[in-house]
Every structure is written in structure tokens, then in C-alpha cells.
Amino acid sequence: MSMQAEVIKQIKFGIFSQEQIKKLSVAKLTVPDTYNEDGYPIDGGLLDQRLGVIDPGLVCKTCGGRAKTCPGHFGHIELVRPVMHSEFAKIVNMLLQATCQKCHRILLNDEQLGAFKAEMNKELSEETPAAEQAQGKQAEQDMLKKLKSVKKCPHCGTVQEKLKFSMPTYFYVGERRLKPDEIKDMLAKISDEDLDILGIDSKTSRPEALVLNTLLVPPVDVRPSITLETGERSEDDLTHKLVDIMRINQRLEQNINAGAPQIIIDDLWELLQYHVTTYFNNETSGIPPARHRSGRALKTIAQRLKGKEGRFRYNLSGKRVNYSARTVISVDPAIDVDEVGVPRAIAEKLTVPFYVTEWNLEEAKKLLASNQYPMVINVVALDGKRKRILDTNKEELLKEIKPGYILERQLKDGDLALFNRQPSLHRISIMAHRVRVLPGKTFRITYPATIPYNADFDGDEMNLHIPQTLEAQAEAKYLMEVQEQIFSPKDGNVIIANGEDGIIGLFALTQDDTYLDKQETEYLLGTAGIREMPKESKGHMYSGKDIFSLLLPKGLNFEVQSGNDKLKIKNGSLVEGVITKRAYGLGGGNKLFIAIARDYGFEELRRFIARSSKMAYAYATMYGVTMGVKEYIINDDMRKEKEMLLADTQKKVDELVNQYKTKKLEPLLGLTLRQSLEQMIIVELDQARSKAGYALSRNVDKTNFAMLMANSGARANILNFEQMSMFLGQQATWEGRRIKRGYYTGRVIPHMQRNDVGASARGFISSSYVDGLNPIEILMHAVGARGAVIQKGLLTQRSGYLQRRLANALQDYYVLFDSSVRDVGNNVIQTLYGGDGIDPTRVNFAKEEQREKEK
Amino acid sequence: MSRNSVNELLASLGITLNNLPKILVSDPQAQKAGAKVGDVLEMERHDFGKSYTYYRYVVEG
Numbered sequence: 007m008s009m010q011a012e013v014i015k016q017i018k019f020g021i022f023s024q025e026q027i028k029k030l031s032v033a034k035l036t037v038p039d040t041y042n043e044d045g046y047p048i049d050g051g052l053l054d055q056r057l058g059v060i061d062p063g064l065v066c067k068t069c070g071g072r073a074k075t076c077p078g079h080f081g082h083i084e085l086v087r088p089v090m091h092s093e094f095a096k097i098v099n100m101l102l103q104a105t106c107q108k109c110h111r112i113l114l115n116d117e118q119l120g121a122f123k124a125e126m127n128k129e130l131s132e133e134t135p136a137a138e139q140a141q142g143k144q145a146e147q148d149m150l151k152k153l154k155s156v157k158k159c160p161h162c163g164t165v166q167e168k169l170k171f172s173m174p175t176y177f178y179v180g181e182r183r184l185k186p187d188e189i190k191d192m193l194a195k196i197s198d199e200d201l202d203i204l205g206i207d208s209k210t211s212r213p214e215a216l217v218l219n220t221l222l223v224p225p226v227d228v229r230p231s232i233t234l235e236t237g238e239r240s241e242d243d244l245t246h247k248l249v250d251i252m253r254i255n256q257r258l259e260q261n262i263n264a265g266a267p268q269i270i271i272d273d274l275w276e277l278l279q280y281h282v283t284t285y286f287n288n289e290t291s292g293i294p295p296a297r298h299r300s301g302r303a304l305k306t307i308a309q310r311l312k313g314k315e316g317r318f319r320y321n322l323s324g325k326r327v328n329y330s331a332r333t334v335i336s337v338d339p340a341i342d343v344d345e346v347g348v349p350r351a352i353a354e355k356l357t358v359p360f361y362v363t364e365w366n367l368e369e370a371k372k373l374l375a376s377n378q379y380p381m382v383i384n385v386v387a388l389d390g391k392r393k394r395i396l397d398t399n400k401e402e403l404l405k406e407i408k409p410g411y412i413l414e415r416q417l418k419d420g421d422l423a424l425f426n427r428q429p430s431l432h433r434i435s436i437m438a439h440r441v442r443v444l445p446g447k448t449f450r451i452t453y454p455a456t457i458p459y460n461a462d463f464d465g466d467e468m469n470l471h472i473p474q475t476l477e478a479q480a481e482a483k484y485l486m487e488v489q490e491q492i493f494s495p496k497d498g499n500v501i502i503a504n505g506e507d508g509i510i511g512l513f514a515l516t517q518d519d520t521y522l523d524k525q526e527t528e529y530l531l532g533t534a535g536i537r538e539m540p541k542e543s544k545g546h547m548y549s550g551k552d553i554f555s556l557l558l559p560k561g562l563n564f565e566v567q568s569g570n571d572k573l574k575i576k577n578g579s580l581v582e583g584v585i586t587k588r589a590y591g592l593g594g595g596n597k598l599f600i601a602i603a604r605d606y607g608f609e610e611l612r613r614f615i616a617r618s619s620k621m622a623y624a625y626a627t628m629y630g631v632t633m634g635v636k637e638y639i640i641n642d643d644m645r646k647e648k649e650m651l652l653a654d655t656q657k658k659v660d661e662l663v664n665q666y667k668t669k670k671l672e673p674l675l676g677l678t679l680r681q682s683l684e685q686m687i688i689v690e691l692d693q694a695r696s697k698a699g700y701a702l703s704r705n706v707d708k709t710n711f712a713m714l715m716a717n718s719g720a721r722a723n724i725l726n727f728e729q730m731s732m733f734l735g736q737q738a739t740w741e742g743r744r745i746k747r748g749y750y751t752g753r754v755i756p757h758m759q760r761n762d763v764g765a766s767a768r769g770f771i772s773s774s775y776v777d778g779l780n781p782i783e784i785l786m787h788a789v790g791a792r793g794a795v796i797q798k799g800l801l802t803q804r805s806g807y808l809q810r811r812l813a814n815a816l817q818d819y820y821v822l823f824d825s826s827v828r829d830v831g832n833n834v835i836q837t838l839y840g841g842d843g844i845d846p847t848r849v850n851f852a853k854e855e856q857r858e859k860e861k
Numbered sequence: 862m863s864r865n866s867v868n869e870l871l872a873s874l875g876i877t878l879n880n881l882p883k884i885l886v887s888d889p890q891a892q893k894a895g896a897k898v899g900d901v902l903e904m905e906r907h908d909f910g911k912s913y914t915y916y917r918y919v920v921e922g
Contacts, residue, residue, distance in 0.1 A: 826874060833880045834916075841906075841913040 020210030021094075027220045031082035032056045032068045035223055038252035040231070040241060052248050057081050058225045078225025083252060085219055085282075086259045087275050088186045090175040092283040092290055093308075094216040097206075099171040101193060101213055104150060104204060106159035107166055107179065110195040112203060113153050115160040122149055123203050146205075173292045175279060186279070190217035218282065223248060243304040247285045247296065254278045329472045331356060335427075336463050338450035339623055343502065343616045344488035346425050346439035347450025348417065348470065353443045356472050357383050357414035358421050364409045374404055374413060384414035417441055417472065422482050424471040425451070427459040431813070433495060434458035438486035454502045454615055455488060457592065489612035492599065493847040500596040504619045505587075506720050507631065511622030512554065512585040513718030514629045520550030526628065527553055534621040555579035557618045559606045566597045573598070587719025590618075594850075604851045637712035638730040638776050640702075647701050648732050652772050655694040659765045662686050666763075683763065688736065688744065691770055695735035699728040734771035734779070737790030740797070745769035745789050757782060862901045862916075870901070870916065884917035891919055 022030070033056040040053045047053040055067045058078035066076040090098070104112055114122060125145055158165055170178040177184040184192075193216065198208035206213065229242035241249075258274040284296040287308035295303040311317045331352045338347050348356075360382070362370045374382045374395075385393050385403050388410050395403065407413070417423075419442055426436040437458065444450060449468055456462065473479045484490075494501045514520065515530075522530070527539065527548040540552035555578060564575040566589060573583035575598075588595040603611045640648070665671040666683045673682040703724055706713050712730075715721045729735065739745050745768055748754040752761040759767070766772070769786040773779045779787060819835055822828050825843040827836040844852070862870070871877065878901070884891050886898050896902055900919045905912050 824874070831880070832876060834874060834876060834882060837874065837914065837916060841908060842911065 018207070018210060020207070021212070021215045022222065023212055023215045024220050027082050027222050030080050030222065031220075032079040033081040035081050035083050035252065038249050038256055040245065040249070041239065045239075052223070052245055052252070053226050053231065054081060057223070058227050060226055060230050076227075078227035080225060081223040083221040083223055083248070083255065085221060085255055085278065086262060087278065088190050088217045088219050089275075089279045089282045090186050090189070091216050091218055091286065092174045093286055095171070095173070095175050098189065098193065098213065098216050099177070100150060101196060101204065101206075102169055102171075102177065102189070104153045105192075105196055105200065106162060106164055107169075107192070108164040109159060109162040110192060110200075111159065111161045111197070112200050113156040113159055113166070119203065122146070125149075126203065126205060174283060174290045185275075186217050190214050190219075193217065221251065221282065221285075243298070244285075244306060246298070247281065247304060247306055250296070251278065251281045251285060254281055327471065329356060329474060331470045332467055334448045335461060335466050335468050336448045336450055337453060337456075338444070339452060339620065341442050341444075341450060341452060342440070343452050343454050343612055343619075344440055345442040345452075346423060346470065347444040347446075347448075348423070348441050349447050349449070350443055350445060351447070352470070353417040353441070354379070356417045356470075358417060358472060359386075359474055360413040360415045361476070362407055362409055362411040362413060367407075367409065370407060370411075370413055371404060373415060374400070374407065380416050380418040382413045382415050386412040386414065417443070419443055422473060422479050424473065424482060424486065425449070425459075425468060426471070427461050427466065427468045431810070432458065434491045434501065436486065437488050437491055438482040439488060452616070452619070453508065454504055454619065457503070457505075458491060458501055489608040492603065492608065492611060492615075493850070495847050497594065498846050498849040499594040500592055500599050503590065503592045503596065503599070503615065504622060505591060507626045508619045508622040508720075509585070509587050509591055510631055510714060510718050510720040511624070511626035511629070512590060512618065513720065514631070514714065515550040515622070515625045516554050516580060516584045517550060518584075521547040522550065522553065523547060530621050530624055530628070531556065533624040534617040536617070551580045554585065554618075554621070557614060557621060559602060559610050559614070562602065562605065564598060564601045568595075584718075586717070591719060600850050631711060631714070633711050633715075635776070637710050638727070640706075640731045640776075644701070644705055644731070647705070648698065651694060651698055651701070652733065655690060656765060658690050659687055662690065663763055684744070687763070687765070687768075688742070691736045691765060695725070695728065695733075698732040698735075699724040702728055702731065730775040733774050734783070734787065736765075737769040737771060737786045739789065739793050745786055755782065755785065862903050866903075867901045878918055881916055881918040883920045885922040886919055887922060891917075 033050070033054050035050055035052060035054060037048050037051040039048055039051050041051075042048050047055050049055075055064065056079065058068070058076045059066045059071075059073050062073050065072060066079075068079045069076050071077075106113055112119060156166060167179050172178070175186075177189060191214075194212075194214040196213060201208040201213065224244065229244040231239050231241045231245065233239055254274060254277050258271065258278060261271055261274060280293065281296070283290055283293060284304070285306055288295045288304050288306040289309065296306075297303055309316075314320065331348075333349065333352070341347055360366075360370060360373060373380075374385070376382070382395055385395060385407065387393065387406075392414075393399065393403065419440075421441040422438055423441050424436055425439045428435075430436060435458070437455075439451075439455075442450075449470065451459075451461070459468070461468065473482050488502065492500060492502045521544055524546065530553055531537070531539070534557060536556050538556065540548050540556055543549050543552065555575075558575060558578050558580070560578045562575055562578045564573070566573050568588065571583060571586070571588070573585075573589050574581050583589075587593075589598045590596065599611055602614055662671065662683060666679065669679070671679060671683060671686075673679050674685055677685060703713070703716075708714070708717075712722070712727050716723050716727055737745060745754055750756055753759065753767065754769070762768075766782075769790065771779060771783045771786060773783055818830050819827050821839045825839050826834055827839050829835060840846075867878075871881075874880075881901065884896075884902065886892070886896060891902065894902060896919045898919055898921050902917045902919060904915045904917065906915055907913075
């Protein structure tokens, strides 16, 4: 903490005593009214001019300031009878319970008192660990609870009567109600030493101040009255409440002076208590809220502070920013990945500073003179004064500007802007985009750019900020631009890439048998902005691979092989393999992006993503990618194969069960016979499912769109296809076990044989989604689905919170130029970042290089 | 670590002793190394087949 000059060690809160209130007050208020007939504040009324002025033209009688300079001053009301402060009633109750009703000492003998005191000191000491402090707190609470049941004062021997506290402000001794003045007396007699033992600082807070004799009245600035167009005045809720208090106070005084019967006085006293209680908190439980004439509950002090729209969360924690905009987002596949489409209306409002120098003075003048769209809105002079440009002062300013002036120019294409979507859990939740001014009212981004923001277009809104200084612009450009964020700072995986139709389009285009005619080829290349033709092949046709190759950087050499799939790019042209999600999509397998970024830089990679997605969308449309139930309806051959597979599986399971029953089953290592059976059945049923999937991929046409999706990795996989077309397979509960419990003995539902361990009795479903499930299968499916949903919810919630705590704990650490990790106090956290100084976003580059070396 | 090499280390990082990560004298590993308050320990740690150097400033406690 070497950066701060002063450190706040502690803040102390106390309670104003009657004397302090009077000292603070500039006026004793006596008239329960605001303005007289002339519309002038009444002296001694609630808008007394000594409390400050808010009307322009009037002068404050206390400080002589005007509406703008007078900060406002407190006044006070003297209550004829004391009333409880409802917010502190709990503390008063604690004090009354803890002390003798006669001698007002703590109801503990000296020995116990010593122990209690020690406990208290230990807790307050800074060296005590937090856990022990909490323990101490608990011990105190227990002690205070015990004090309630003490029958006889250990000091004076007085028998304690039962004291009852009823919310919000009533106290009873036995049957008799304690009036506030009695309580005040009792509290006043508690000694300072005893208070200190109970944890109340007697120097700053005497408990008798919790029963109010005088009420501090906030300045008018806190409760301004507003004048309606009709000339009528409308007072603030707090003023209304104070009027109520004063009115009852006055009536109470008159009745007392007139010698009214005690019942009437008590009633009025009670009413005064009600008004004071609601003045502090109009949501006090146990009493009806005070209402406005219209029936609306009044907003009193507690309501002003509390909650989301209260003073703390709304005004103090809630900061607002200039040079920013917010609107709904939507897609635009035509713009570049690092661009953001900004509505014209927003671009005209937001400004970018143009720093006038001796070298750009002419340009500045031209800009300033402009009368249409990218024009100057404000001029900041040398003294920092900001002037709005109007037709009237334009000529003058044109002559005035000189180096050092700043022109605030409207946003235009190519300007840098920070784009953000909440919740900002990531550093990539805020990225720098280039502005592209577009018609319409929404921000536009491309599909690949939605992924780091986790955005979609079902009504999401996002924020745009314009960096104002050159430093900020430079930082945004070199650290935050979209292309810099393609690889994740977590593990170096690709996090900005195309998906779904972007993948399926290129998958279809790069198939071995894709040949397009000249017109189609020109159209595709045109959408991607490429102005050269690939070489002809197969007489006046062009191969899809050649067309795709034009997107690749010139001279790129690249090769990956995973299983039977091989992708080979030689000298900038795709010679073997097809584009799938593995090579082109999100995640760690995307070696193509790594190769491009490593050899050609992020700029080239961004260009590749943008252009290839445009071509992909165009080809997906041209190809006619579509989807319907028809994809999932299988032919008779497949159906036969399915039946055979199921029968076969059934036979195998029955065989296993038989072996088990006759004890011929060979148990697996470390498992009981029963467990072995279970294990073997699960394996068998699982195999059935993969066999079904395999059968599908073998027999279904390659051009079936469901197959196309699964093979390209665009969406879904063979398992999903299989579950829709063939059969669902085993439904699992927690940890992949088969469903076995129900509210019955040895079976899931009464429709089964007891102790049947076969396939269908334990949640194996042999129907497909297309065919539909029978009632028992529906139940089994629901059991499995419910388990999956619950588990998923729990997992995401927990890991999300864990991640958040970690991120918050580490957020202020940074890596210095020497690769060491420091905190704000320049303490070294690690001498070398991560122990090895490797930047995770480029860790895969190194791996690739190493692999090449090893070759 | 010797006084000289400690000073070298601090100079290279541009920090004072107090900015270094700390270890209590009562720490079992510190005791094993026979560390005294005010010493700086240099440790080789083997993670994933590579070795990294860590420093700890020994403090009271």
C-alpha cells in the first residue's frame, strides 16, 4: 500500500445526543406548515429560510449563500413527550434485559463479569483470527441470552420482573407497559463502564439518546418541494411526514397544557410514536405504512437508502459513463469480424477527439467547417472549456482554433470502439472493434464475434465505449482488437470461429466431388471479395477445393491427420481432405488457425475467418442446406438391421442373466457377481448403441443432411441421429448407473417382474424418437432427463461461483516487462509468470514448431 | 542464498526484501532447510519434468 499517502484505519459511527442535535441545529421549528398565503416560507415552519434555500433568488438566512452555494442546514423539533427510535428498539431491548430493573447494573456477578469482559476484549483485538472472533461472538450471544432468565440481581438482590418486548416499540414489565420516558430514565442510569462491557462505546453513544426528545430535521435541500406547471406546490414525502409529526406534537402539547384526561394524552402520544416510527422507516414490520392522499405509501428515510434504487446501490455504487452507447444487437454476416455496426443516430451523437497540432491545422479547419455528417460537435479550448458548435459561433471558432485545441468529431467508419456484453466474466467480454456506420437502430456483429461475448440475438443488448485519449486508443488497438483474441488466454484454444452453417458450407464445398461452373464460381468468389479465378479442371468446371484455396494465405503449407481424416494444404492450396469443425471450428483441434496465425499473423487469420465465412454462407445457401424429419426416417433395410441388432442384444443380455442365475458367470476382477453382471450388461447395451450408430453412418447416404451435419461437426453427432432414427438406448441415472429404484420391491414400477435385471426393466429403450416411446419408456426417459438437468444446473452454478471467486482474487495481478507477476504494491507473486513465462495464447504455436523440429 | 546473490536478485527485480514472497520460520520446509529469520531461500521445484526457481523470504512466525 505504498501508493497511498493516508490510510483510513477505522470509521466510527455514533448516536447524536440531545445536546449534539441542538448544537447542530440552526432553527427550532414550531409551526407545522410550509408556506404562508403569499407563497413565502414561514419562519419556524418546515421550509424555514434558515434551513437553506432552494428557490433561485432567495438568500439563506444562516450562511448568506444562494441556492447554488448554500449546502443546507439542519433544524430540530422538540417533542413534548419522548418517543422510541424504532430502528434501535432491539438494542434497547438487549440493554433492558441485561441490566437490573432497580440498580441498573449488568445482571452478572463480578466473576462472570470479568470473564465476559475478557471474551469481549479478545474479540475486539485485531490479532485474534476471524474464526475465533466469530466463536467469541457466539459466546457473547449465549451469555446475553442467559441474562434474560436471571431472576435476582447479583448486586442489589432485587427480584427481576419479566420484561417483554413487542415489535416495533413496545416494552412491558409484567402486565404494565413501559412508557418511553421511563425507558429513557432506565437507560440513562446504566453506567459507562457497564456499557463498555456490553460493547457500546459510551463516549460516542449513550443509550438514552435512543429515546428521542428532539428530532433532527434535515435541510430543505434533502427534501426539495417541486412547483407544478399549474403553480401548485408539491412537497417532498419527508416534509409531509415532518408536518404530521409537528401537528401531533402540537396537539399533544395543547392537551397536556389544558389538563386533558390521561387516556387522550396517551392516545396522542401513541400517535406521535407512530409518526416518528414511520418517519424513519415506513416499512417497519407490525405497523401499517403511512400513506399519501392517493394511497401510495410514503418514501421515508430508510426507503431512500435501501435496495437497488436506494442511495447506496443507485447513486454511490452506480457509476455512469460518458462517450458510450447501448442498444440491441443483431447479426450482419456482411461486415468484417473485427467490425461493429453502429447505427447512424448513435454515430452522430458519439464523438472522437481530434487533437489540433501545428501540422494538421488545415485539416482541422476543413473538418470544423464541414456542415454534414462527420462534423465537429464540440470544441475544447486551451483552458479546457467546452463549446458547442452552432451556426452562430462557427465562423468565430474557425478563426480561433490553434494547436492545442481539441475538436470533438462525430464517429465515423474505422474509429476504434470498445464493445462489451455483461456479465463481463472474461477479459474477452470487452473487445475493441472498428466502427462501421450502418442504417438501422441496432449494433451489428458477425457470428464468430458472438462467441467470446456469449451473445445471441434474441434481444441481447450491448455497450459501446469510445476511447478518448491517444493512449487509450493505442491500448485498445494493440491489446484488445478482436483478432488478438482469437486464441483463448486460458488454454490457447480457438474461441473466435465460425460454426454451424459456416462449417457445413465449407464442408460441402471442399468435398472431392464438388465441381462448379463458371457463374457459380464467380458468385462465390465475389461474395468473399476475391478477384481472381482458380484453375479450370474437368473441362470448364472448377473444383470446390480450388475455390476454397483462394481464401488461404499464399504459400501456406499445412498438414494434419487424425485417424483416417487427413487435411493437406500445399503451397496455399488444399490438395487433400475436407474442411470440418476439427480444422476450422472452435476448440483446441483447430490447427489450421494456429498455422495461419503463426506464419502470417493475426491480421491475416482475421481476414481468412471473415472471407471464408462469407463464402461458406453463400455456398450453404447455393447447395440448399435444409433439414426436416425426413432425414431421420430410415428405410426398410435399416429397420431390419435395427430389429436384428435389438434381438441380438436382448439375447446376449438374457444369456448373461441366465449365467448369473446359474452362477456360471465369471466375475470381473474386484467386483461381486451382481456387480459384474451389471457391468457386463451396461457394456453390452452401450455397444448396441454404438453399433447402431455405426450402421447408420455406413448405410445412410452421405448427402442426407443430418449425416452432413454430423460428419462436418456443424451440429449434432451420430449418437443424436441414432437416437432419433434407431433406438434411444440405456437411460442412465447418477454416475451412469441403470435405473433401478422405484417405490416398489425389486422393480421400478409394478408393470415389471420382481427382480428382473434385464434390459427393458432397467431403463433400456428400444424405440426411437421418430417411432415414439411407449409409456414405460417415457417414464424411464423422464427419469434420466430429470437427473441430467439437475446435475447440469448444480454443476454450472458451483463452478461458475468458484471461477468468479478465483477471478476476483487474481484480478489485480499483472505481468511486468521482466515476465514476473506483481501486485499493486509491487510485491512479487511469481518471479516468472506461470513458472515458465509462457503466454498461453501462443502456447500452441510453440507446440507446432516443436513438432516440426522433431520431424 | 548469500547476501550478495540476494542483493543481485532484488536489484534485478527492482524490489526490496519485503516485496518477495514470504515463508514462516516455523514452516516445516523452512526448518528442514535450517533457515533463520531474514534469510532468502532459493528453491528448485520440479513440475511436469521441468524445474523452476522460486524464492522465499523467511519471516518470523
